[in-house]
Amino acid sequence: MTTPSHTAPQRPLAAQPPSPAGGAPTPLESPPQVSWPHKNLLGLEDLTAAEILHLLDTAKAFEDVSTRSVKKVPALRGRVVVNLFFEDSTRTRMSFSLAAQRLSADVIDFSEKTSSLNKGESVRDTVRNIEAMGVDLIVVRHGAAGVPHLIARNVQCSVINAGDGRHEHPTQGLLDIYTMRQVKSRIAGLKVAIVGDVVNSRVARSNIHGLTRLGAEVTLVGPTTLAPRSFERFGVRVCHDFDSVIGEFDVINMLRIQRERIASNVFPSLGEYSRLFGLSNERMKRAKADVLVMHPGPVNRGIEMSPEVADGARSAILRQVTNGLAVRMAAMFLCKQAGEAT
Amino acid sequence: MTTRLLIRRGRVIDPTQGIDEIADVTLAHGKVAAIGRAAEQPGDQVIDASGKIVCPGLIDMHVHLREPGNEDAETIASGAAAAVAGGFTSIVCMPNTKPALDTEAMIEFVYRQADRARSCNVFPIGAITKGREGKELAEIGQMVRAGAVAFSDDGVGIASATVMLRALQYVGMFNRPIIQHCEDADLAAGGCMNAGFTATRLGLPGIPAAAEELMVQRDLLLAESTGCAYHVAHISTAGAVQLVRDAKRRGIRVTTEVCPHHLLLTDEFVEQYDTNYKMNPPLRSKTDVDACIAGVADGTIDCLITDHAPHGREGKELDFQAAPFGIVGLEVALGLFAKALVAPGHLNWNQLIARMTTAPARILGLRKGSLALSGDGDVTIIDPDLPWTVDTSLFQSKSRNCPYEGWPLVGRATHTIVGGELKFALEGSPSSMVA
Numbered sequence: 127m128t129t130p131s132h133t134a135p136q137r138p139l140a141a142q143p144p145s146p147a148g149g150a151p152t153p154l155e156s157p158p159q160v161s162w163p164h165k166n167l168l169g170l171e172d173l174t175a176a177e178i179l180h181l182l183d184t185a186k187a188f189e190d191v192s193t194r195s196v197k198k199v200p201a202l203r204g205r206v207v208v209n210l211f212f213e214d215s216t217r218t219r220m221s222f223s224l225a226a227q228r229l230s231a232d233v234i235d236f237s238e239k240t241s242s243l244n245k246g247e248s249v250r251d252t253v254r255n256i257e258a259m260g261v262d263l264i265v266v267r268h269g270a271a272g273v274p275h276l277i278a279r280n281v282q283c284s285v286i287n288a289g290d291g292r293h294e295h296p297t298q299g300l301l302d303i304y305t306m307r308q309v310k311s312r313i314a315g316l317k318v319a320i321v322g323d324v325v326n327s328r329v330a331r332s333n334i335h336g337l338t339r340l341g342a343e344v345t346l347v348g349p350t351t352l353a354p355r356s357f358e359r360f361g362v363r364v365c366h367d368f369d370s371v372i373g374e375f376d377v378i379n380m381l382r383i384q385r386e387r388i389a390s391n392v393f394p395s396l397g398e399y400s401r402l403f404g405l406s407n408e409r410m411k412r413a414k415a416d417v418l419v420m421h422p423g424p425v426n427r428g429i430e431m432s433p434e435v436a437d438g439a440r441s442a443i444l445r446q447v448t449n450g451l452a453v454r455m456a457a458m459f460l461c462k463q464a465g466e467a468t
Numbered sequence: 469m470t471t472r473l474l475i476r477r478g479r480v481i482d483p484t485q486g487i488d489e490i491a492d493v494t495l496a497h498g499k500v501a502a503i504g505r506a507a508e509q510p511g512d513q514v515i516d517a518s519g520k521i522v523c524p525g526l527i528d529m530h531v532h533l534r535e536p537g538n539e540d541a542e543t544i545a546s547g548a549a550a551a552v553a554g555g556f557t558s559i560v561c562m563p564n565t566k567p568a569l570d571t572e573a574m575i576e577f578v579y580r581q582a583d584r585a586r587s588c589n590v591f592p593i594g595a596i597t598k599g600r601e602g603k604e605l606a607e608i609g610q611m612v613r614a615g616a617v618a619f620s621d622d623g624v625g626i627a628s629a630t631v632m633l634r635a636l637q638y639v640g641m642f643n644r645p646i647i648q649h650c651e652d653a654d655l656a657a658g659g660c661m662n663a664g665f666t667a668t669r670l671g672l673p674g675i676p677a678a679a680e681e682l683m684v685q686r687d688l689l690l691a692e693s694t695g696c697a698y699h700v701a702h703i704s705t706a707g708a709v710q711l712v713r714d715a716k717r718r719g720i721r722v723t724t725e726v727c728p729h730h731l732l733l734t735d736e737f738v739e740q741y742d743t744n745y746k747m748n749p750p751l752r753s754k755t756d757v758d759a760c761i762a763g764v765a766d767g768t769i770d771c772l773i774t775d776h777a778p779h780g781r782e783g784k785e786l787d788f789q790a791a792p793f794g795i796v797g798l799e800v801a802l803g804l805f806a807k808a809l810v811a812p813g814h815l816n817w818n819q820l821i822a823r824m825t826t827a828p829a830r831i832l833g834l835r836k837g838s839l840a841l842s843g844d845g846d847v848t849i850i851d852p853d854l855p856w857t858v859d860t861s862l863f864q865s866k867s868r869n870c871p872y873e874g875w876p877l878v879g880r881a882t883h884t885i886v887g888g889e890l891k892f893a894l895e896g897s898p899s900s901m902v903a
Contacts, residue, residue: 171669248782248785248786249786249787250785250786268787270787270788270789270790271670271671271672271741271787271788271789272670272672272740272741272787272788272789273787275740275741276741276785276786276787276788290671291671291672291789292671292672292673293670293671293672294671325668328671331669331671356665356668357668359665359668360669
């Protein structure tokens with residue numbers, strides 16, 4: 127711990143994550159306000175390549191916490207994190223909870239399935255009440271795009287977006303990119319396919335922003351109703367014929383298909399979708415031998431991909447879940463630290 | 469009581485009489501008494517208008533006053549106060565209140581509340597269908613008798629082509645226009661901003677331009693077959709402007725109007741999910757903005773309106789998808805139109821004034837919008853060179869949902885005179901009495 131005689135404003139040592147094995151200097155040794163100036167993590171669109179890499183490196187430093195016998199560091203000891211989930215997501219909420227607990231924070235779960243049209247108590251009132259209880263960091267998921275931004279405008283504490291409508295899911299994007307870098311050792315020049323319901327996917331948008339910023343070549347694959355050409359303005363390629371391009375990719379990131387899309391006529395049946403855009407065993411034979419298969423989960427087995435592919439050697443699905451912890455620890459740690467530096 | 473109001477040495481512009489000259493305007497007994505040199509008499513109220521424009525009182529034919537039903541956001545009195553502060557002597561209010569203005573009694577209620585407010589003229593528009601539900605025609609004839617100046621279900625379009633055809637046939641009998649909010653509800657369903665790249669980026673559901681254009685096209689066919697006067701409310705897309713332009717060439721009785729925000733802002737302003745940029749029709753693309761400006765310049769778009777749509781803070785502080793559509797506009801419209809149309813040279817002041825006075829009066833059949841002798845003494849005095857900054861905290865409107873906070877503008881009404889009475893004088897622009 128720092129002593130009271132310390133004059134320079136410096137974070138207590140206890141707040142530093144452990145150095146990674148090997149002893150190489152980590153980016154954490156540079157002042158965080160330079161590498162990571164953001165109090166909030168609302169989307170990857172707002173981040174520079176250097177900031178994304180800094181977060182990934184920080185996550186790497188946290189990675190081995192999960193393999194220790196005592197899976198905790200004191201980085202956020204005495205701090206309070208609220209998981210504010212207006213939309214169900216057991217997995218993401220558990221991942222954020224566990225990540226916060228590994229940083230020694232106190233965690234409160236707040237789930238409320240309020241309709242965004244319910245004016246009884248606005249989101250603004252809810253978060254102001256929560257903050258008044260002395261909360262340091264709010265993790266928010268909401269079915270409407272922009273709610274994390276609305277919250278960030280109304281509170282002093284840090285805000286992390288855990289998925290807002292069809293907009294962004296930045297920690298999912300980061301853990302996807304983290305996993306790609308872990309397996310492929312690079313992002314720049316990597317050929318990545320994002321396959322499926324791109325239009326309605328917050329995971330896709332965060333992936334697109336993060337991957338293009340880091341120099342990957344991104345191709346969106348799906349029917350015209352779900353992967354429209356208008357996405358080309360993000361600097362990606364759009365393709366509607368999976369078979370003609372499948373052999374090109376180093377990474378194939380499959381998106382989850384919602385059955386209710388059939389009702390809105392974006393495709394005629396799950397069977398047809400699966401035949402055209404699913405990752406079957408047959409189609410996998412045309413992919414690169416070392417292709418990395420990813421999925422944000424939960425997988426509709428037999429629709430987005432066959433069970434053999436989902437559980438196969440090329441699949442990184444469980445690794446993504448594991449990496450989610452380290453990435454979320456890094457996001458909470460950096461945002462909290464930047465918030466306290468200002 | 470003051471018998472006469474003299475407006476001295478202003479540049480008098482009256483498009484109805486082809487007047488554009490330096491002159492005095494004398495108002496007496498609530499009417500225009502003379503234009504030309506006037507001698508002062510004891511007891512006269514005098515306004516020095518040198519360096520300013522003196523014109524017929526501005527008319528806004530598209531405002532929402534929220535009374536009855538949502539008096540927290542606006543009342544007829546507060547809306548009228550905002551109107552005179554913006555230079556408007558007459559406003560025309562839409563029937564989408566709660567309950568809707570869909571009966572004779574509701575129309576009379578608006579006139580009575582406006583009378584009590586003793587501010588500007590307020591003319592109500594009656595609903596086309598009962599409860600604005602788009603199904604059964606409201607008692608249109610009785611509302612005409614009570615003084616409804618036009619009919620509209622504004623806020624929503626009439627989805628059924630059959631109901632629209634019947635409405636055009638029936639309203640045509642009273643020689644009143646139908647004002648249509650052109651939006652195909654099915655195509656627009658769930659949308660909260662223009663369908664374009666910004667909506668894709670922000671992950672917000674979009675309203676395509678085709679939603680507006682489809683209904684304009686359908687209605688033009690129906691209007692042509694009935695001969696009823698048809699007015700497209702708050703036009704916003706390049707395609708709709710072209711449809712109206714072509715229809716006018718074919719001789720169809722169609723008119724239209726445009727808001728300042730569809731001339732100055734694009735959907736790219738919807739950054740950070742700021743709900744002050746959420747309106748219906750939504751902010752469109754640069755192509756659409758350019759087409760609207762061209763439509764005003766060539767006369768396809770007849771008049772300029774605000775679509776003043778006040779909402780309380782608690783509404784606009786919801787998330788973007790949940791927040792209501794609409795922004796306030798009465799107190800900033802003149803400066804915004806000057807910025808969008810006069811400063812770049814698309815219109816001169818003469819033409820701008822015609823679009824804000826003569827045109828709406830003609831469309832609605834109001835005996836307003838002119839400085840003709842013995843006409844109502846409704847006059848707006850404008851300083852076309854006055855620089856000012858938008859400060860929403862000074863608004864007379866009860867609501868503050870305005871995206872222009874802090875904008876520097878040039879040109880503003882300094883005096884608003886309704887029926888010969890000075891209802892608004894900008895601070896520092898007083899009048900004096902002759903002793």
